[in-house]
Amino acid sequence: xxxxxxxxxxxxxxxxxxxxxxLVLGMKDVISLGVGEPDFMTPWHVREEAIHSLxxxxxxxxxxxxxxxxxxxxxxxxxxRYGLNYNFDDEVLITVGVSxxxxxxxxxxxxxxxxxxxxxxxxVSYAPTVQLAGGTPVxxxxxxxxxxxxxxxxxxxxxxxxxxxxxxxxxxxxxxxSYSKKELNALAQVIKKKDLIVVSDExxxxxxxxxxxxxxxxxxxxxxxxxYMNGFSKAYAMTGFRIAWAxxxxxxxxxxxxxxxxxxxxxxxxxxIAAIEALKHGQKPVQDMKREYNRRRRFVVEGLNELGLTCHxxxxxxxxxxxxxxxxxxxxxxxxxxxxxxxxxxxPGIAFGTNAEGFVRISYASSYENLKEALERIAKFVKRDxx
Amino acid sequence: MEEILEILSKDARTTPAEIAKMVxxxxxxxxTAIRKFEKNGTIVRYKTVIDSTKVKEAKNKVRAxxxxxVSPQKNVGFDNVxxxxxxxxxxxxxxxxxxxxxxxxxxxGEDLQTVSNFVAAKLSSxxxxxxxxxxxxxxxxxEDGYILEKKSKVKRLNxxx
Ligand SMILES: Cc1ncc(COP(=O)(O)O)c(C=O)c1O
Numbered sequence: 350x351x352x353x354x355x356x357x358x359x360x361x362x363x364x365x366x367x368x369x370x371x372l373v374l375g376m377k378d379v380i381s382l383g384v385g386e387p388d389f390m391t392p393w394h395v396r397e398e399a400i401h402s403l404x405x406x407x408x409x410x411x412x413x414x415x416x417x418x419x420x421x422x423x424x425x426x427x428x429x430r431y432g433l434n435y436n437f438d439d440e441v442l443i444t445v446g447v448s449x450x451x452x453x454x455x456x457x458x459x460x461x462x463x464x465x466x467x468x469x470x471x472x473v474s475y476a477p478t479v480q481l482a483g484g485t486p487v488x489x490x491x492x493x494x495x496x497x498x499x500x501x502x503x504x505x506x507x508x509x510x511x512x513x514x515x516x517x518x519x520x521x522x523x524x525x526x527s528y529s530k531k532e533l534n535a536l537a538q539v540i541k542k543k544d545l546i547v548v549s550d551e552x553x554x555x556x557x558x559x560x561x562x563x564x565x566x567x568x569x570x571x572x573x574x575x576x577y578m579n580g581f582s583k584a585y586a587m588t589g590f591r592i593a594w595a596x597x598x599x600x601x602x603x604x605x606x607x608x609x610x611x612x613x614x615x616x617x618x619x620x621x622i623a624a625i626e627a628l629k630h631g632q633k634p635v636q637d638m639k640r641e642y643n644r645r646r647r648f649v650v651e652g653l654n655e656l657g658l659t660c661h662x663x664x665x666x667x668x669x670x671x672x673x674x675x676x677x678x679x680x681x682x683x684x685x686x687x688x689x690x691x692x693x694x695x696x697p698g699i700a701f702g703t704n705a706e707g708f709v710r711i712s713y714a715s716s717y718e719n720l721k722e723a724l725e726r727i728a729k730f731v732k733r734d735x736x
Numbered sequence: 737m738e739e740i741l742e743i744l745s746k747d748a749r750t751t752p753a754e755i756a757k758m759v760x761x762x763x764x765x766x767x768t769a770i771r772k773f774e775k776n777g778t779i780v781r782y783k784t785v786i787d788s789t790k791v792k793e794a795k796n797k798v799r800a801x802x803x804x805x806v807s808p809q810k811n812v813g814f815d816n817v818x819x820x821x822x823x824x825x826x827x828x829x830x831x832x833x834x835x836x837x838x839x840x841x842x843x844x845g846e847d848l849q850t851v852s853n854f855v856a857a858k859l860s861s862x863x864x865x866x867x868x869x870x871x872x873x874x875x876x877x878x879e880d881g882y883i884l885e886k887k888s889k890v891k892r893l894n895x896x897x
Binding site: 370373374376379381383384385386388472473474522588640644645647648651652694696700717721 | 754757893
Protein backbone atom coordinates (compact mmCIF):
# COMPACT_ATOMS: atom_id res chain seq x y z
CA UNK A 350 0.00 0.00 0.00
CA UNK A 351 1.20 3.49 -0.74
CA UNK A 352 0.96 5.44 2.48
CA UNK A 353 1.98 8.66 0.77
CA UNK A 354 4.09 9.73 3.72
CA UNK A 355 4.23 13.48 4.17
CA UNK A 356 6.54 15.16 1.67
CA UNK A 357 7.96 17.35 4.39
CA UNK A 358 8.92 14.33 6.44
CA UNK A 359 10.38 12.63 3.40
CA UNK A 360 12.35 15.77 2.72
CA UNK A 361 14.10 15.75 6.09
CA UNK A 362 17.79 14.89 5.88
CA UNK A 363 18.05 11.11 5.79
CA UNK A 364 20.06 10.04 8.72
CA UNK A 365 23.00 8.06 7.36
CA UNK A 366 24.21 8.40 10.88
CA UNK A 367 21.34 6.21 12.09
CA UNK A 368 23.03 3.07 10.76
CA UNK A 369 26.22 3.98 12.60
CA UNK A 370 24.26 4.57 15.81
CA UNK A 371 22.62 1.16 15.46
CA LEU A 372 26.05 -0.38 15.01
CA VAL A 373 27.27 1.20 18.25
CA LEU A 374 24.13 0.26 20.15
CA GLY A 375 24.46 -3.35 19.03
CA MET A 376 28.06 -3.68 20.15
CA LYS A 377 29.23 -4.83 23.56
CA ASP A 378 32.12 -3.53 25.70
CA VAL A 379 32.38 -0.27 23.84
CA ILE A 380 33.99 2.70 25.54
CA SER A 381 31.71 5.46 24.53
CA LEU A 382 32.62 9.08 24.07
CA GLY A 383 29.53 9.47 21.95
CA VAL A 384 26.97 10.28 24.57
CA GLY A 385 25.05 13.55 24.66
CA GLU A 386 23.97 13.33 28.27
CA PRO A 387 25.66 13.49 31.68
CA ASP A 388 27.29 10.35 33.09
CA PHE A 389 26.23 11.49 36.55
CA MET A 390 23.04 10.14 37.93
CA THR A 391 20.36 12.64 38.92
CA PRO A 392 21.29 13.84 42.43
CA TRP A 393 19.60 11.70 45.06
CA HIS A 394 17.66 14.53 46.71
CA VAL A 395 15.89 15.07 43.39
CA ARG A 396 15.14 11.39 42.82
CA GLU A 397 13.98 11.10 46.42
CA GLU A 398 11.58 14.01 45.97
CA ALA A 399 10.14 12.37 42.84
CA ILE A 400 9.63 9.08 44.68
CA HIS A 401 8.02 10.88 47.58
CA SER A 402 5.59 12.67 45.26
CA LEU A 403 4.51 9.32 43.82
CA UNK A 404 3.96 7.96 47.30
CA UNK A 405 1.78 10.93 48.10
CA UNK A 406 -0.23 10.32 44.96
CA UNK A 407 0.82 13.20 42.72
CA UNK A 408 -0.01 11.49 39.46
CA UNK A 409 -2.40 13.87 37.72
CA UNK A 410 -2.22 16.40 34.89
CA UNK A 411 -0.99 19.86 35.75
CA UNK A 412 -2.05 23.17 34.26
CA UNK A 413 -1.10 23.42 30.57
CA UNK A 414 1.56 25.99 31.29
CA UNK A 415 3.09 23.85 34.01
CA UNK A 416 2.80 23.93 37.80
CA UNK A 417 2.68 27.53 39.08
CA UNK A 418 5.21 26.64 41.78
CA UNK A 419 7.72 25.48 39.18
CA UNK A 420 7.19 28.56 37.04
CA UNK A 421 7.59 30.81 40.09
CA UNK A 422 10.72 28.95 41.18
CA UNK A 423 12.15 29.41 37.70
CA UNK A 424 11.41 33.15 37.51
CA UNK A 425 12.88 33.70 40.98
CA UNK A 426 15.95 31.70 40.02
CA UNK A 427 16.45 33.64 36.78
CA UNK A 428 16.12 36.90 38.66
CA UNK A 429 18.68 35.88 41.26
CA ARG A 430 21.08 34.16 38.90
CA TYR A 431 21.06 36.56 35.96
CA GLY A 432 18.92 39.56 36.88
CA LEU A 433 16.46 38.34 34.24
CA ASN A 434 12.85 39.22 34.98
CA TYR A 435 9.93 37.23 33.64
CA ASN A 436 6.36 37.08 34.84
CA PHE A 437 5.70 33.48 35.90
CA ASP A 438 2.08 33.74 34.83
CA ASP A 439 2.34 34.62 31.16
CA GLU A 440 5.99 34.62 30.17
CA VAL A 441 7.02 31.07 31.07
CA LEU A 442 5.95 27.73 29.62
CA ILE A 443 7.06 24.35 30.97
CA THR A 444 7.86 21.97 28.11
CA VAL A 445 8.82 18.35 27.64
CA GLY A 446 12.50 19.06 27.22
CA VAL A 447 14.00 21.90 25.22
CA SER A 448 13.21 19.57 22.32
CA UNK A 449 9.48 20.26 22.60
CA UNK A 450 10.10 23.95 23.21
CA UNK A 451 12.04 24.20 19.94
CA UNK A 452 9.22 22.59 18.01
CA UNK A 453 6.65 24.87 19.66
CA UNK A 454 8.53 28.09 19.08
CA UNK A 455 9.12 27.32 15.40
CA UNK A 456 5.50 26.39 14.84
CA UNK A 457 4.33 29.46 16.78
CA UNK A 458 6.46 31.90 14.78
CA UNK A 459 6.93 30.57 11.28
CA UNK A 460 4.68 31.50 8.39
CA UNK A 461 5.15 29.58 5.15
CA UNK A 462 8.40 30.60 3.54
CA UNK A 463 9.91 32.33 6.58
CA UNK A 464 13.64 31.81 6.82
CA UNK A 465 15.48 30.78 9.96
CA UNK A 466 19.21 31.38 10.36
CA UNK A 467 21.07 28.46 11.93
CA UNK A 468 24.80 28.31 12.61
CA UNK A 469 26.34 24.96 11.76
CA UNK A 470 27.78 22.59 12.99
CA UNK A 471 24.88 22.51 15.41
CA UNK A 472 22.50 20.35 17.37
CA VAL A 473 20.71 17.97 15.01
CA SER A 474 17.11 19.00 15.59
CA TYR A 475 17.26 22.67 14.61
CA ALA A 476 16.89 22.38 10.85
CA PRO A 477 14.24 19.62 10.99
CA THR A 478 12.05 21.53 13.47
CA VAL A 479 12.20 24.55 11.16
CA GLN A 480 11.31 22.43 8.14
CA LEU A 481 8.47 20.67 9.96
CA ALA A 482 7.05 24.07 10.82
CA GLY A 483 7.12 25.08 7.15
CA GLY A 484 10.16 27.32 7.38
CA THR A 485 13.38 27.34 5.43
CA PRO A 486 16.70 26.92 7.23
CA VAL A 487 19.48 29.26 6.16
CA UNK A 488 22.73 27.72 7.31
CA UNK A 489 25.68 29.82 8.41
CA UNK A 490 28.99 27.98 8.48
CA UNK A 491 31.16 28.52 11.52
CA UNK A 492 34.69 27.16 11.44
CA UNK A 493 37.75 26.24 13.43
CA UNK A 494 39.51 29.55 12.72
CA UNK A 495 37.03 31.32 15.02
CA UNK A 496 36.67 28.35 17.40
CA UNK A 497 33.32 27.68 15.70
CA UNK A 498 31.80 30.92 16.95
CA UNK A 499 29.20 32.78 14.95
CA UNK A 500 30.68 36.16 14.09
CA UNK A 501 28.64 39.35 13.59
CA UNK A 502 30.05 39.62 10.06
CA UNK A 503 28.97 36.11 9.13
CA UNK A 504 25.53 36.70 10.62
CA UNK A 505 25.03 39.95 8.74
CA UNK A 506 26.21 38.45 5.48
CA UNK A 507 23.96 35.40 5.79
CA UNK A 508 20.90 37.41 6.72
CA UNK A 509 19.16 37.53 3.37
CA UNK A 510 15.66 38.79 2.67
CA UNK A 511 12.97 36.79 4.45
CA UNK A 512 15.12 35.88 7.46
CA UNK A 513 12.96 36.28 10.53
CA UNK A 514 14.54 34.16 13.22
CA UNK A 515 18.05 33.37 14.41
CA UNK A 516 18.46 29.98 16.06
CA UNK A 517 21.32 30.50 18.49
CA UNK A 518 22.90 27.90 20.76
CA UNK A 519 25.62 28.54 23.31
CA UNK A 520 27.45 26.80 24.84
CA UNK A 521 27.17 24.85 21.63
CA UNK A 522 26.58 21.17 21.06
CA UNK A 523 28.78 19.84 19.35
CA UNK A 524 31.58 22.46 19.40
CA UNK A 525 31.53 23.77 22.97
CA UNK A 526 31.71 27.31 21.58
CA SER A 527 30.30 30.08 23.73
CA TYR A 528 30.32 33.87 23.83
CA SER A 529 31.52 36.49 26.26
CA LYS A 530 29.25 39.41 27.04
CA LYS A 531 31.25 41.55 24.65
CA GLU A 532 30.90 39.07 21.81
CA LEU A 533 27.16 38.81 22.48
CA ASN A 534 26.84 42.58 22.40
CA ALA A 535 28.41 42.62 18.96
CA LEU A 536 25.95 39.94 17.78
CA ALA A 537 23.09 41.90 19.37
CA GLN A 538 23.89 44.92 17.18
CA VAL A 539 23.34 42.86 14.03
CA ILE A 540 20.25 41.20 15.52
CA LYS A 541 18.72 44.64 16.10
CA LYS A 542 19.80 46.00 12.77
CA LYS A 543 18.28 43.03 10.94
CA ASP A 544 15.22 43.02 13.20
CA LEU A 545 15.55 39.33 14.06
CA ILE A 546 13.75 37.26 16.66
CA VAL A 547 16.22 34.99 18.44
CA VAL A 548 15.51 31.53 19.77
CA SER A 549 18.35 31.15 22.25
CA ASP A 550 19.02 27.57 23.34
CA GLU A 551 21.04 28.02 26.53
CA UNK A 552 20.53 24.53 27.95
CA UNK A 553 24.27 24.22 28.72
CA UNK A 554 24.49 27.61 30.49
CA UNK A 555 25.64 26.20 33.83
CA UNK A 556 28.45 24.34 32.10
CA UNK A 557 30.44 27.42 31.12
CA UNK A 558 34.02 27.23 32.29
CA UNK A 559 36.12 30.26 31.42
CA UNK A 560 33.72 33.12 32.15
CA UNK A 561 30.22 33.75 33.46
CA UNK A 562 27.44 32.83 31.12
CA UNK A 563 25.41 35.81 29.89
CA UNK A 564 21.86 35.16 28.69
CA UNK A 565 21.27 37.05 25.47
CA UNK A 566 17.97 38.35 26.89
CA UNK A 567 19.84 40.38 29.53
CA UNK A 568 21.45 42.64 26.92
CA UNK A 569 19.89 46.03 26.10
CA UNK A 570 17.03 45.77 23.64
CA UNK A 571 17.11 41.97 23.54
CA UNK A 572 14.43 40.88 26.00
CA UNK A 573 11.55 41.65 23.64
CA UNK A 574 13.06 39.70 20.75
CA UNK A 575 14.50 36.67 22.53
CA UNK A 576 12.86 33.39 23.45
CA TYR A 577 15.10 31.99 26.15
CA MET A 578 15.21 28.20 26.32
CA ASN A 579 16.68 26.25 29.18
CA GLY A 580 16.02 23.00 30.99
CA PHE A 581 17.04 20.46 33.54
CA SER A 582 18.60 17.80 31.31
CA LYS A 583 22.23 18.86 31.37
CA ALA A 584 23.12 20.89 34.47
CA TYR A 585 21.03 18.78 36.80
CA ALA A 586 21.65 15.48 35.02
CA MET A 587 17.90 14.98 34.51
CA THR A 588 17.61 13.99 30.84
CA GLY A 589 15.05 11.26 31.51
CA PHE A 590 12.72 13.56 33.45
CA ARG A 591 12.09 15.56 30.24
CA ILE A 592 11.54 18.98 31.82
CA ALA A 593 12.52 22.34 30.37
CA TRP A 594 11.05 25.78 29.91
CA ALA A 595 10.75 28.62 27.45
CA UNK A 596 10.53 32.20 28.64
CA UNK A 597 9.96 35.23 26.50
CA UNK A 598 7.46 37.84 25.33
CA UNK A 599 3.93 36.97 26.51
CA UNK A 600 2.53 36.94 22.99
CA UNK A 601 4.98 34.29 21.81
CA UNK A 602 4.57 32.20 24.98
CA UNK A 603 0.79 32.34 24.56
CA UNK A 604 1.08 31.09 20.98
CA UNK A 605 3.39 28.28 22.06
CA UNK A 606 1.02 27.39 24.90
CA UNK A 607 -1.83 27.12 22.44
CA UNK A 608 0.00 24.42 20.47
CA UNK A 609 1.29 22.74 23.64
CA UNK A 610 -2.19 22.44 25.15
CA UNK A 611 -3.48 20.56 22.12
CA UNK A 612 -0.45 18.44 21.36
CA UNK A 613 1.12 17.75 24.75
CA UNK A 614 -1.45 18.89 27.33
CA UNK A 615 1.26 19.23 29.96
CA UNK A 616 4.67 17.95 31.03
CA UNK A 617 4.78 15.07 33.50
CA UNK A 618 3.94 16.07 37.06
CA UNK A 619 6.66 13.83 38.52
CA UNK A 620 9.26 15.58 36.42
CA UNK A 621 7.95 19.01 37.34
CA ILE A 622 8.07 18.24 41.06
CA ALA A 623 11.62 16.90 40.69
CA ALA A 624 12.57 20.07 38.80
CA ILE A 625 11.31 22.31 41.64
CA GLU A 626 13.52 20.38 44.06
CA ALA A 627 16.50 20.59 41.70
CA LEU A 628 16.26 24.36 41.33
CA LYS A 629 15.64 24.98 45.02
CA HIS A 630 18.32 22.74 46.51
CA GLY A 631 20.47 21.52 43.65
CA GLN A 632 23.09 24.22 43.25
CA LYS A 633 25.88 22.40 45.04
CA PRO A 634 25.59 19.21 42.97
CA VAL A 635 25.58 21.38 39.83
CA GLN A 636 28.82 23.07 40.86
CA ASP A 637 30.41 19.74 41.87
CA MET A 638 29.61 18.25 38.47
CA LYS A 639 30.83 21.36 36.70
CA ARG A 640 34.22 21.21 38.44
CA GLU A 641 34.52 17.58 37.42
CA TYR A 642 33.62 18.32 33.79
CA ASN A 643 36.10 21.16 33.73
CA ARG A 644 38.98 18.88 34.76
CA ARG A 645 38.02 16.32 32.17
CA ARG A 646 37.77 19.03 29.54
CA ARG A 647 41.36 20.14 30.08
CA PHE A 648 42.54 16.54 30.31
CA VAL A 649 40.92 15.49 27.03
CA VAL A 650 41.90 18.61 25.08
CA GLU A 651 45.54 18.19 26.11
CA GLY A 652 45.44 14.50 25.28
CA LEU A 653 43.95 15.04 21.83
CA ASN A 654 46.32 17.85 20.91
CA GLU A 655 49.24 15.64 21.92
CA LEU A 656 47.99 13.12 19.38
CA GLY A 657 47.87 15.77 16.71
CA LEU A 658 44.06 15.75 16.67
CA THR A 659 44.00 19.49 17.07
CA CYS A 660 41.19 21.16 18.92
CA HIS A 661 40.49 24.49 20.55
CA UNK A 662 39.64 24.66 24.23
CA UNK A 663 35.82 24.50 24.24
CA UNK A 664 34.32 27.07 26.59
CA UNK A 665 31.24 25.14 27.61
CA UNK A 666 28.99 22.05 27.46
CA UNK A 667 30.77 18.66 27.66
CA UNK A 668 32.07 18.22 24.15
CA UNK A 669 35.38 18.57 22.37
CA UNK A 670 35.41 18.94 18.61
CA UNK A 671 38.83 17.90 17.32
CA UNK A 672 40.01 17.90 13.73
CA UNK A 673 40.82 14.48 12.31
CA UNK A 674 41.98 15.90 8.99
CA UNK A 675 45.54 14.68 9.45
CA UNK A 676 44.32 11.09 9.21
CA UNK A 677 42.92 11.74 5.76
CA UNK A 678 39.77 9.87 6.66
CA UNK A 679 36.22 11.17 6.42
CA UNK A 680 34.61 11.67 9.83
CA UNK A 681 32.34 8.68 9.21
CA UNK A 682 35.22 6.40 8.21
CA UNK A 683 37.19 7.56 11.22
CA UNK A 684 34.28 6.80 13.55
CA UNK A 685 33.56 3.42 11.98
CA UNK A 686 37.18 2.26 11.84
CA UNK A 687 37.83 3.41 15.39
CA UNK A 688 34.77 1.53 16.55
CA UNK A 689 35.77 -1.69 14.77
CA UNK A 690 39.45 -1.60 15.63
CA UNK A 691 39.48 -0.12 19.11
CA UNK A 692 35.88 -0.28 20.28
CA UNK A 693 35.70 3.42 21.00
CA UNK A 694 32.52 5.22 19.98
CA UNK A 695 32.23 8.88 19.07
CA UNK A 696 30.01 10.87 16.74
CA PRO A 697 31.25 11.83 13.26
CA GLY A 698 31.18 15.58 12.67
CA ILE A 699 29.10 15.18 9.54
CA ALA A 700 26.11 14.43 11.78
CA PHE A 701 26.13 18.08 12.86
CA GLY A 702 26.49 19.86 9.56
CA THR A 703 27.79 19.57 6.03
CA ASN A 704 30.73 21.80 6.93
CA ALA A 705 31.75 19.62 9.90
CA GLU A 706 33.44 17.00 7.75
CA GLY A 707 36.96 16.42 9.07
CA PHE A 708 35.87 16.73 12.68
CA VAL A 709 34.43 14.41 15.31
CA ARG A 710 32.52 15.08 18.50
CA ILE A 711 33.98 13.65 21.68
CA SER A 712 31.88 13.80 24.80
CA TYR A 713 33.71 13.99 28.12
CA ALA A 714 30.60 13.11 30.08
CA SER A 715 32.42 9.92 31.00
CA SER A 716 34.66 8.79 33.87
CA TYR A 717 38.43 9.46 33.94
CA GLU A 718 39.12 5.76 33.67
CA ASN A 719 37.09 5.69 30.46
CA LEU A 720 38.60 8.88 29.10
CA LYS A 721 42.12 7.70 29.83
CA GLU A 722 41.55 4.29 28.28
CA ALA A 723 39.78 5.81 25.27
CA LEU A 724 42.63 8.26 24.64
CA GLU A 725 45.12 5.38 24.73
CA ARG A 726 43.05 3.47 22.21
CA ILE A 727 42.66 6.49 19.96
CA ALA A 728 46.44 6.95 20.15
CA LYS A 729 46.97 3.36 18.98
CA PHE A 730 44.46 3.87 16.21
CA VAL A 731 45.99 7.11 14.96
CA LYS A 732 49.57 5.82 15.19
CA ARG A 733 48.86 2.51 13.48
CA ASP A 734 47.31 4.50 10.73
CA UNK A 735 50.36 6.70 10.39
CA UNK A 736 52.76 3.76 10.32
CA MET B 737 46.07 24.04 44.42
CA GLU B 738 43.32 22.83 46.78
CA GLU B 739 41.82 21.18 43.71
CA ILE B 740 44.72 18.71 43.73
CA LEU B 741 43.48 17.45 47.09
CA GLU B 742 40.00 16.92 45.71
CA ILE B 743 41.40 14.93 42.79
CA LEU B 744 43.69 12.80 44.97
CA SER B 745 40.99 12.14 47.54
CA LYS B 746 38.93 10.59 44.75
CA ASP B 747 41.78 8.58 43.22
CA ALA B 748 45.17 8.65 44.89
CA ARG B 749 46.73 6.96 41.87
CA THR B 750 46.20 9.97 39.62
CA THR B 751 49.70 10.93 38.49
CA PRO B 752 51.11 14.46 38.72
CA ALA B 753 51.20 14.55 34.92
CA GLU B 754 47.49 13.76 34.74
CA ILE B 755 46.61 16.22 37.48
CA ALA B 756 48.63 18.88 35.68
CA LYS B 757 46.45 18.44 32.59
CA MET B 758 43.26 18.50 34.62
CA VAL B 759 44.01 21.73 36.46
CA UNK B 760 45.93 23.45 33.68
CA UNK B 761 49.22 23.78 35.60
CA UNK B 762 52.70 22.43 34.89
CA UNK B 763 53.68 19.00 36.12
CA UNK B 764 56.48 20.39 38.26
CA UNK B 765 54.15 22.89 39.92
CA UNK B 766 51.80 20.03 40.79
CA UNK B 767 54.66 17.91 42.15
CA THR B 768 55.86 20.78 44.32
CA ALA B 769 52.38 21.36 45.67
CA ILE B 770 51.90 17.68 46.50
CA ARG B 771 55.25 17.53 48.25
CA LYS B 772 54.25 20.55 50.33
CA PHE B 773 50.92 18.95 51.26
CA GLU B 774 52.77 15.79 52.30
CA LYS B 775 55.37 17.69 54.31
CA ASN B 776 52.93 19.85 56.25
CA GLY B 777 50.66 16.91 56.99
CA THR B 778 47.72 18.01 54.86
CA ILE B 779 48.07 14.75 52.99
CA VAL B 780 48.35 12.21 55.79
CA ARG B 781 48.76 9.09 53.70
CA TYR B 782 47.53 7.27 50.63
CA LYS B 783 45.35 4.25 51.21
CA THR B 784 43.25 1.76 49.32
CA VAL B 785 39.60 1.17 50.08
CA ILE B 786 38.99 -2.59 50.14
CA ASP B 787 35.71 -4.43 50.43
CA SER B 788 36.97 -7.17 52.71
CA THR B 789 33.93 -9.36 52.07
CA LYS B 790 35.33 -9.91 48.57
CA VAL B 791 38.73 -11.08 49.82
CA LYS B 792 38.65 -14.88 49.77
CA GLU B 793 41.37 -15.92 52.19
CA ALA B 794 41.17 -13.05 54.63
CA LYS B 795 39.27 -13.93 57.75
CA ASN B 796 36.66 -11.26 58.12
CA LYS B 797 37.54 -9.02 60.95
CA VAL B 798 35.02 -8.03 63.55
CA ARG B 799 34.38 -4.38 64.11
CA ALA B 800 32.72 -2.71 67.08
CA UNK B 801 31.65 0.84 67.82
CA UNK B 802 32.11 1.57 71.50
CA UNK B 803 30.56 4.47 73.32
CA UNK B 804 32.84 5.47 76.15
CA UNK B 805 31.98 7.79 79.03
CA VAL B 806 35.03 9.16 80.79
CA SER B 807 35.82 11.45 83.71
CA PRO B 808 37.85 14.33 82.31
CA GLN B 809 41.09 14.90 84.12
CA LYS B 810 42.41 18.12 85.56
CA ASN B 811 44.13 20.45 83.10
CA VAL B 812 44.26 17.97 80.24
CA GLY B 813 40.53 17.30 79.84
CA PHE B 814 39.69 14.48 77.48
CA ASP B 815 42.88 14.50 75.47
CA ASN B 816 44.94 12.37 77.81
CA VAL B 817 42.31 9.67 78.16
CA UNK B 818 41.77 9.72 74.41
CA UNK B 819 45.47 9.29 73.78
CA UNK B 820 45.69 6.32 76.14
CA UNK B 821 42.79 4.74 74.28
CA UNK B 822 43.72 5.47 70.68
CA UNK B 823 47.28 4.27 71.21
CA UNK B 824 46.04 0.68 71.25
CA UNK B 825 46.55 -0.73 67.75
CA UNK B 826 43.13 -2.39 67.99
CA UNK B 827 41.56 1.06 67.87
CA UNK B 828 41.04 2.16 64.27
CA UNK B 829 39.23 5.42 64.98
CA UNK B 830 38.59 7.56 68.03
CA UNK B 831 36.35 10.65 68.19
CA UNK B 832 35.35 13.07 70.93
CA UNK B 833 31.62 13.77 70.68
CA UNK B 834 29.02 16.04 72.18
CA UNK B 835 25.95 14.37 73.68
CA UNK B 836 25.17 11.42 75.87
CA UNK B 837 28.70 9.99 75.98
CA UNK B 838 32.19 11.32 75.34
CA UNK B 839 34.33 9.17 73.09
CA UNK B 840 33.32 7.03 70.16
CA UNK B 841 35.96 4.35 69.73
CA UNK B 842 36.03 2.00 66.77
CA UNK B 843 37.81 -1.26 67.42
CA UNK B 844 38.76 -4.03 65.02
CA GLY B 845 39.71 -7.55 65.98
CA GLU B 846 40.03 -11.08 64.65
CA ASP B 847 36.79 -12.25 66.23
CA LEU B 848 34.10 -11.41 68.75
CA GLN B 849 36.15 -12.81 71.58
CA THR B 850 39.18 -10.66 70.87
CA VAL B 851 37.14 -7.49 70.74
CA SER B 852 35.16 -8.38 73.89
CA ASN B 853 38.38 -9.12 75.71
CA PHE B 854 39.83 -5.83 74.64
CA VAL B 855 36.84 -3.94 75.98
CA ALA B 856 36.76 -5.83 79.25
CA ALA B 857 40.46 -6.02 79.95
CA LYS B 858 41.82 -2.82 78.46
CA LEU B 859 39.09 -0.23 78.12
CA SER B 860 36.75 -0.74 81.05
CA SER B 861 39.60 -1.22 83.46
CA UNK B 862 41.00 2.25 82.86
CA UNK B 863 40.55 4.51 85.80
CA UNK B 864 39.12 7.40 83.81
CA UNK B 865 36.59 5.24 81.99
CA UNK B 866 33.23 5.35 83.71
CA UNK B 867 31.23 3.13 81.39
CA UNK B 868 31.21 1.57 77.93
CA UNK B 869 28.49 0.39 75.54
CA UNK B 870 29.65 -1.89 72.74
CA UNK B 871 27.86 -2.20 69.39
CA UNK B 872 29.07 -4.91 67.04
CA UNK B 873 28.86 -4.00 63.40
CA UNK B 874 26.67 -6.38 61.41
CA UNK B 875 26.83 -5.10 57.86
CA UNK B 876 28.49 -2.32 55.93
CA UNK B 877 26.36 -0.52 53.36
CA UNK B 878 28.44 2.55 52.68
CA GLU B 879 31.88 3.58 53.82
CA ASP B 880 33.83 6.79 53.24
CA GLY B 881 31.32 7.93 50.67
CA TYR B 882 31.34 4.69 48.70
CA ILE B 883 28.37 2.38 48.46
CA LEU B 884 29.64 -1.17 49.01
CA GLU B 885 26.47 -3.14 48.40
CA LYS B 886 25.99 -2.95 44.67
CA LYS B 887 27.53 -0.79 42.05
CA SER B 888 24.77 0.77 40.04
CA LYS B 889 25.70 0.76 36.38
CA VAL B 890 25.22 3.77 34.18
CA LYS B 891 22.12 3.01 32.19
CA ARG B 892 22.40 5.50 29.35
CA LEU B 893 22.62 4.55 25.71
CA ASN B 894 26.14 4.34 24.33
CA UNK B 895 25.52 6.96 21.70
CA UNK B 896 23.18 9.94 21.41
CA UNK B 897 23.14 13.51 20.11
C1 LIG C 1 21.90 22.05 22.26
C2 LIG C 1 20.83 21.16 22.74
N1 LIG C 1 19.56 21.62 22.81
C3 LIG C 1 18.56 20.84 23.21
C4 LIG C 1 18.77 19.53 23.60
C5 LIG C 1 17.60 18.71 24.04
O1 LIG C 1 17.47 18.78 25.41
P1 LIG C 1 16.17 18.30 26.19
O2 LIG C 1 16.60 17.06 26.94
O3 LIG C 1 15.86 19.43 27.12
O4 LIG C 1 15.10 18.04 25.22
C6 LIG C 1 20.05 19.01 23.56
C7 LIG C 1 20.31 17.60 23.94
O5 LIG C 1 21.30 16.99 23.61
C8 LIG C 1 21.11 19.84 23.12
O6 LIG C 1 22.36 19.38 23.07
